[in-house]
Amino acid sequence: MNIPFNEKAFTIELADCIRQASCELPDDIEQSLRDALSKEEKQSTAHTVLETITQNIVLAREKSRPLCQDTGLPAFYISYPRKVSPDMIKRSIENALVIATEKGYLRPNAVDPITGKNSGNNLGEGIPALDFSEWDKSEISVKCLLKGGGSENVSAQYSLPSVELSAGRDIKGVEACVIDAVMKAQGNGCAPGIIGVGIGGDRISGYETAKKQLFRKLDDHNEDPKLNELEQTLIKKLNQLEIGPMGLGGKTTVLGVKIGKAHRLPASYFVSIAYMCWACRRKELHFLLEHE
Amino acid sequence: MKTKKLQLPLSIKDISDLHIGDRVLLSGIIVTGRDMAHRWLVDEKPDEVRDTLYQGAIYHCGPIMLKENDQWSCKAAGPTTSIREEPYLADVIQEYGLRCIIGKGGMGEKTQEALIKHHAVYLFAVGGAAVIYADTVESVEHVYQLNEFGVPEALWVLKVKDFPTIVSMDCHGNSLHRNVEKKSKDLLISALQNFTSG
Known part of the structure; x- marks a missing residue:
């Protein structure tokens, strides 16, 4: 038996969660961009770029308008109590997406790859991307991530060892992959980026691991001391490349590097890189259930 | 660093006076166009857009x-990655006599050659700064291929004031x-050499 569940209220809260994700950049990311701005010389291109970015963040929040027009492929990570039907949650999310699109908080982004037809409401095959897991709490948690196409296009997956990168199946090899991906991306992923990395897994779980890292706060610490050290090393090395904000040169190329791992097969060693633009639009909704 | 105010359409002299690093505030008519639009312009060579371009x-x-009270308004309008149009843009510049390409990330050698040959310029807009650019739009004048391409891919004819680039x-x-x-x-190569020699 499913417990009572106010679907309408849930849908309204979801639509507002999507609005906030699209219009209100999380504080930790905004602060990190302001820190980057303070490091650049006035009159420099990097300074102009970061000034534009930080002004835009404030305007978007004040006016409740999408801070970036590419609202990406809407992805939701849902934790739900056993007695709630995942199908109902799915339906609510779909309805919320339609509402948020109608109100101009999302760009209609679902395009049929064969006919080229845009569905117009952000629903389509494989869209939205939904990830369900059951938990013991009596609330539904929905984490929403809006990741634009530009940053998705420069995301990458490597299979180690790699002759081209002189990279073996070890931490040094992982490091070489991340540096290569950021070099290749230059400004096209909307630097300064946040680099989600997944070590191991298969082609799907590896990339999922990388993408889930993007929910971590910029100032958190990896529980795994080796990965924590690698994160810190990579931030330093990547920012020495002087690719800079939007790839126009400067001191900040990445705001953070977040690394996770998943068990791999003996034959495979994937390094998956989810490059996130500076506009890392993440938002979490907690929906408490009514008790009978 | 210089900031120049320019009014579209632009002359050869306007373009020749511009150098990398210059700031430009652009006013007049600009036309949005991305992947489907570039294919359309190159493959179909539509005449109805010639005067505007x-x-x-x-x-x-x-x-x-967003369409409100039968009138289109622009809610968010930051740049998309330009390099995807590298196969087409040189032909578009030549065919339509474009003077300006606005985008993010820059373009390759084929486009660079077309910029030299046809006196055109690539202007950089900051990715993600969609509200700032949308607020420079004074009016939405027209739209081409809306039904065929959908909202993101249609060619929106926008009148802008002081669009910063x-x-x-x-x-x-x-x-x-x-x-x-x-x-x-170069920085990466020297870092790797230091690592090897160290």
């Missing part, structure tokens, strides 16, 4: 547009993108 500007952008590829053969990429590669 001549000595004008294409903006690599898929905006968020940075010249990142000029008609003199200079590219800020090429410079940054080369520098980052």
Whole structure:
């Protein structure tokens, strides 16, 4: 038996969660961009770029308008109590997406790859991307991530060892992959980026691991001391490349590097890189259930 | 660093006076166009857009547009990645006499050559700064291919005032993108050499 569940209220809260994700950049990311701005010389291109970015963040929040027009492929990570039907949650999310699109908080982004037809409401095959897991709490948690196409296009997956990168199946090899991906991306992923990395897994779980890292706060610490050290090393090395904000040169190329791992097969060693633009639009909704 | 105010359409002289790093505030008519639009312009060579594009500007952008009281308004309009149009843009510049391409990330050698040959310029807009650019739109004048391409891919004809950009590829053969990429590669090579020798 499913417990009572106010679907309408849930849908309204979801639509507002999507609005906030699209219009209100999380504080930790905004602060990190302001820190980057303070490091650049006035009159420099990097300074102009970061000034534009930080002004835009404030305007978007004040006016409740999408801070970036590419609202990406809407992805939701849902934790739900056993007695709630995942199908109902799915339906609510779909309805919320339609509402948020109608109100101009999302760009209609679902395009049929064969006919080229845009569905117009952000629903389509494989869209939205939904990830369900059951938990013991009596609330539904929905984490929403809006990741634009530009940053998705420069995301990458490597299979180690790699002759081209002189990279073996070890931490040094992982490091070489991340540096290569950021070099290749230059400004096209909307630097300064946040680099989600997944070590191991298969082609799907590896990339999922990388993408889930993007929910971590910029100032958190990896529980795994080796990965924590690698994160810190990579931030330093990547920012020495002087690719800079939007790839126009400067001191900040990445705001953070977040690394996770998943068990791999003996034959495979994937390094998956989810490059996130500076506009890392993440938002979490907690929906408490009514008790009978 | 210079900031120049320019009014579209632009002359050869306007373009020749621009150099990488210059700040430009652009006013007049710009036309959004991205992947489907470039294919359309190259494959179909539609005549109805010629007057608007001549000595004008294409903006690599898929905006968020909302129809309110029968009138389109622009809610968010930052740039999209330009390099995807590298196969087409040189032909578009030549065919339509474009003077300006606005986008992000820069373009390759084929486009750079077309900029030199046809006196055109690549202007950089900041990715993600969609509200700032949308607020420069004074009016939505027209739209081409809306039903065929959908909102992001349609060609929106926008009248803008003081649209802020940075010249990142000029008609003199200079590219800020090429410079940054080369520098980052050199820095990486020397870092790797230090690691090997150390």
